[in-house]
Amino acid sequence: MERYLPSQGSYVNEGETMEKDITDYALDYARRKHIQYAEVRAHRTKNEQLVIKNGVLDAFLSTIDSGFCVRILTEGGLGFASTNKWTKDEAKAVVDTAYKFATMAKRKDKITFAEEKGVEAKWSVPQKKKIEDISPEQKIEELMEVDKRLSSQDGLNIPGRIIACSMTLTEKYFANSESSIISSFVPKIGPFAFITVVENGKPEQAYKQFGRSGGWEAFDEWKMAESLLHDARVLQKLIKEGKNVKPEKMDLVCGPEVTGIAAHESCGHPTEADRILGREMSQAGRSFIYQGGSYWLGTTIGSNLVTIVDDPTVENSYGYYEYDDEGIKARPRYLYKNGVINEFLHNRETAAKLGTRSNGSSRANSYSREAIVRMANTFLLPGDWTQEEIIEDVKYGIYMRSFTEWNIDDVRFNQRYVGREAYLIKDGELKHPIARPVIETTTQTWWSAVDAISKEIDYDAATCGKGDPMQGAPVYTGGPTIRLKEVYVR
Amino acid sequence: MSEVLTKTQEIVKEGMTLGADEVLAKTTFGRYRQTRFSNNQIDITVAWNDYVTDVTLAWKKRLVSTQVRDFQNTSSIVKRLFELAKVSKENPTYGGIAKGTFEYSKPTADESLRELETPSEYVLEAIEAAKKEAGEEVNAGGTLFTKYEDVYLVSSQGPIGQDERSAIELSIRAFSRIDASGHGVECCSSLKDFKPARAGEKAGRIAKLARNVKQGEEGKYDIIFDPLFFGSMLATWGSMASAFSVMIKLSVFVDKLGKKVGSDIVTLRDNPARYCVSNHVFDDEGFPTQENIFIDRGILKTYLHNTSTAKIFKTQTTGNAGLVQPAAWNIEMDPGDLSKDELFKEVKRGLYLTNTWYTRFQNYATGDFSTIPRDGIFLIENGEIKQSLKDLRLSDNVLRLLNQIKGISKERQHVHWWLEADPPSLSPYVLAEDIQMTRPK
Structure with missing residues (x-):
């Protein structure tokens, strides 16, 4: 059993990896059918999500999801099937389903794909501070600190605050019947916040999303608390001093x-x-x-x-x-x-x-x-x-x-x-x-x-x-x- | 006891043995099929099978969740989850998950949807129905989706349940001209009630009426909302009724319990009944789902709760868990006493809006929003459709809209469409007076 990208997969746990012999089997099995084109695409994603609502950590979710899909073009029709069960029997069933669906299309206007040559490549996004090396405690503390800064400003009332952060490490493997083989590894961080500022009994709201491919270093660069505090002060000023414009x-x-x-x-x-x-x-x-x-x-x-x-x-x-x-x-x-x-x-x-x-x-x-x-x-x-x-x-x-x-x-x-x-x-x-x-x-x-x-x-x-x-x-x-x-x- | 239920139970036992205070595991074996079509032809049919167990564990008011795939590596995954709980942070507002043993209604999923593998005939039937209404030149596209889920839930707090959930949904949009379209949906939990031609006919009928379109004029109008349009509004209001939305002010219903939020004829229920595509016999805590009236004759009666949010609001769960976020299942608007035709006759000069999308808020707490009608927009004069219009936007306020509702039809349709009318609803034709429409300048 071969693992993809073993050097980058430091978070891989036994049995949770993508299995090349299964995807190879699926592609080989598809190739034996009467096809114009077939591809197999496998993803393995470790995802962590934190949800901080009004100053408390509501939940910490940590999942690893892996599975693969097969897409087949035949007789001018497309079929697609996927599974998260890593067995050869399942791979065979997935290919059979995708093939059957493709033949069912019976299109007058046949689908074709623009010509491409097969390519072999490996690519990844480097991390200065690996997300997987940052402890859950640190992730919680840094996000809680953002909330603390928002809730502790004198003269600023932010009674509604939600701060959520998603961190994903995604490995992908792609192979097709034209001899392409591509593997990749992309870490991503994507926090967002939604705040409600109340001044003189009037609410105003702001949503802010952050996101980057790379490591935890992005978190330091964003200065989330400063950015959200800016928005909060803008809303407060808007309530106090905002005027309508003459159309x-x-x-x-x-x-x-x-x-x-x-x-x-x-x-x-x-x-x-x-x-x-x-x-x-x-x-x-x-x-x-x-x-x-x-x-x-x-x-x-x-x-x-x-x-x-x-x-x-x-x-x-x-x-x-x-x-x-x-x-x-x-x-x-x-x-x-x-x-x-x-x-x-x-x-x-x-x-x-x-x-x-x-x-x-x-x-x-x-x-x-x-x-x-x-x-x-x-x-x-x-x-x-x-x-x-x-x-x-x-x-x-x-x-x-x-x-x-x-x-x-x-x-x-x-x-x-x-x-x-x-x-x-x-x-x-x-x-x-x-x-x-x-x-x-x-x-x-x-x-x-x-x-x-x-x-x-x-x-x-x-x-x-x-x-x-x-x-x-x-x-x-x-x-x-x-x-x-x-x-x-x- | 089935093997799957036994394996699900073992996960709960493992978590409790490690020292967790509460463990909940929900295994879903999902089988989903979708055919996508456009330009009257099938583009692709896709299948996805999902074998997943959602595991949630609480330890000293620390709530953590993960997923197990196909029961692989359960021991190591549960151990890691418990370790995560130990380094996580206490949530002082966490109120636990539902305790007790409950009797659940018997699931009524349609077995024929488990094995349905060749649904393209339904797509073709819907396209033909649209053509019959609007002519051979009709260009139709959409999706046909089926699901069959076997769900097994085990909680350390008592609940053990098994559910089977099935659905079939067709969404079809038909164009009789590039700028004249109609949209129809057909949503059922069983195949026997599923009539794809109904959706095709409606899409074709509206597409035909929508020809010869003219620029709409800005102003205030009395408006008749089609069930598909109003399903989008009901979905938005259902989401705003979640206690989670209220706590983060993502709702116009904050501090309005017991207060008037709509006209006297507005009664809204959340009800994941057997007929609906989101049918559930228990929620994600294993608490039996129920019908909840959250707006009763214009008065806001309750928010939608899980056990934890219910404790914060000093009330009982409404069976809407989501462990983090309680959510509406299926919004039903009580019918009125007029037929659809009688409702149209009430309108001297107004609009009939058949569908909408892209509803966005300036401020959820005040309810200021806009949404863009799509497909047929029609000028009504003296109860009759007079002219197809375009380029209008509804720009108003949720509370004003709720209070301006003056008529509701007897007829209702179960609608669910993409993200725009989600969660699903049982939606009537609705007449609201004096609603602001704007247009680009």
Whole structure:
């Protein structure tokens, strides 16, 4: 019995590892059938989760999950089956089920995969401070300390606090009938907090997510307590001093958090090729980009300052990977380039349908889930202004540093962002807080209004939702500070 | 006693032998199947089998959890869990898990869903029904999902139970034009009640009506909510009724027990009954599930509890554990006394909203939110559908919406759809007056 990545698997316990003889058996057995393509993908994930609610540790969860799936393409149909039972009998049953499902599809329009060569690779994300070397006591203490800092500030009342942290160590093994063999190891930390500040009997709330691929060192760098205390003080000030804005057209300066969510929602999602082709039509929806419609590759969607990239290779990012879950090498994807729709996110199936090659956008969050087209880290490229210059150049407008409520329609065109930390700008200076300013606009209006972009860029961790069953994917959203010229804000 | 129950019991014994104060083990052998389709063709059929035991152990008010897969390495896993408990931190608010021996209703899962391996015929039936309504040009997509779970629960505090849970769910969205769509769902716990054509017909009917769409206008409207749309609202409110949500202020119901939160005709229950896709005979502590009225004629009566949160709120568990987080199972809105058609006749000028998604809050404590209607949005005049509209967003407040409910239909539908209407619900057509709609500018 061979273990994968034994040098990296310091947390492996007897009998909980992935077993190569079982996955090899599954792939060999699949190859003996009448197939166009077969793959086996095994995951083994150690997950720890801590939940601290209003200052007490509610629970500490520690699990190890391992299993594998088989995906088969035959007769132009796809079948998929998975299990967490590591036996050859189960492997055989899984292959038989996937094969049967593939033959059942009986599609008129046969599925094919864009051509790829087999690849052998091993990759991993290094840790300066290994998560597995940090004791449970230290993990608890460091998170409890964040809560303690929040609850012990004079003059600041935060009666609702939840701080949760997930730490995962994921080994993957991928092999397919085209001779690809790829193994990987990715450690990740993903804390989040939700706080309610009450002042003069009025509540305001903030949610903050952190996330990174790498070791425990991220925890030191985030300075979670300071970040959350900043948010808490902003909310307190908002309750005390916040004023409504008179609804009208004005300049709107958006910080990286707001730029990032807009890039994710109104560029990343609508350029997912599976959505464009209708495969997600009944859940995540379709796209304003479709064949024969008003928008396609080459169509102008924004000002020529706007270039939005989705890049899985940003080091230590929450959405980092070197090879996707179909074994395709990751690379940056230029989705909107100089204001023009430039590239879609593809897996091998969508690439074949649109006559191109996969750009490595296929991801699955578990061995029990089909890999589908996903974003990784989506951000607007920086410009040549400083943030200060942008604000100084505004006569009358709003600076929206962060957002609270947001949503977008299922073709990713009609969207709304409500400011959380926001200020009036008058004659180039920040004034009083603005209470929940709202921009409700379209993708084209938003990106066309961009007339200034800062040099500085920042990222936020997020969990992107897509798939049925839902597969939350760790991503970065991000970008620089931008100015939208003369947009309607209420 | 079955072999699985015996093995589950052994895990509990091992934990107690090590010195734990309480141990609870729940083994689920789950068999799940899903067919995904789009553009009127099957994209993929997937199967996943899960053999898992959730183990929770409490020692000196320290609560820790893990999972055992296929009963492999149980001794070492339980030992590690106990070691984790010893270095964990006391939760002074932890109130234990349910004690006692309980009688459970007999599970009524449908055995035919255990072996159902070729469900694609149901998909094709639904697509054909949509085409019959809206024409051959219909483009339909969706999912067909089946589950069969064998569940065995053993608690050191007394409960021992066995449950079988089955479900079949179809979700179909039909497009008669690129900008004209309808959505239908069919959700059942047994195959005999499952009528896939019903969902297809509804999706096709709405998709046909939604043609020739015009830009909607901002303003306040009387609104008729379809059961699918309102299922999303019920799911949100059910989640807000969890004591956990209340404790972290992720709820508009904080400090509102005994107070009026909705109009007099609003009664909401949580009830994981046999018909529903989330049917349970016991909760995650082994406490028998029950019907809980949490809003009674507009008055908030209770939060949804596990044993621990119930102690904090000085009340009894409602059978909604989650060991960390109590949760709603299936929200039922009591029916009204008007038919759907009579409800439409009540509307002089208003909207009929058939579905929604992306419900997000500015502030859960105050209830300010917005949600984006999708699929058919229709202008109603004098009780009749007059025009298909687009690009509108409902931007209002939960308490205002609950209080503006003026009519509820006799007809109800069991709905569950993706994350947008989850947990499932038994949802009627609902008329609410004077609701704010906005649009992009």
